Amino acid sequence: MPVLIENIIEIVNVAIEMMLVFLYFSLLSKAKVNKAVLYLSYLLSTVILSATVLLTDNILVYLITTIILISSMFFICYDDSIRHKIFWNILFLLIISISEPIVIGLLCIANMGTPDEFLESGLGRYLGMVGTNIIYLWLIGLMHRIINKKNS
Known part of the structure; x- marks a missing residue:
């Protein structure tokens, strides 16, 4: 597959992931800034994370950038107590850390290859991107339902 198409897929994946982050925070807290x-901030975080994905192969740099972006977005854009902000951030990081192994496990069970092959490229990687985003969305919805039941 041409590099340009792979890069576009990576950028679209990052944009969807950041959209899910904003959805998560919007369901939990009220925005303290206007929509513009x-x-x-969504656009800026998508650009920063996309640049990180495209310019480095280091997973640690990607993880640190993700943590910094998610935390700073929530602290700057949403209104909640410090304790809740820290809790919601940690909870989202747990969602991230749970989703990827589930998808990798499902792809291994489906005999799509080894986890190393998923991280490299090809169909397994793209299925992993889609599967991870679906699980993010499912866990975000689940968290929202649990929290709404407790509030009501």
Whole structure:
């Protein structure tokens, strides 16, 4: 597959992941900034994370960038107590850390290859991207339902 198409797929994946982050935070807390600032922060975080994905192969750099972006977005754009902000951030990081092994396990069970092959490229990688985003969305919805039941 041409590099340009692979890069576009990576950028679209990052944009969807960041959209899910904003959905998660929007379901948990009220935005303290107007929609223009919210959209600008979404766009900026997508650009930063996309650049990180495209320019480095180091998973640690990607993880640290993700943690910094998610935390700073929530602390800057949403209104909640410090304790809740820290808790919601940690909870989302747990969602991330749970989703990827589930998808990798399912792909291994489906005999799509080894985990190392998924991380490299090809169909397994793209299925992993889609599967991870679906599980993110499912876990975000589940968290929202649990929290709404407790609040009501």
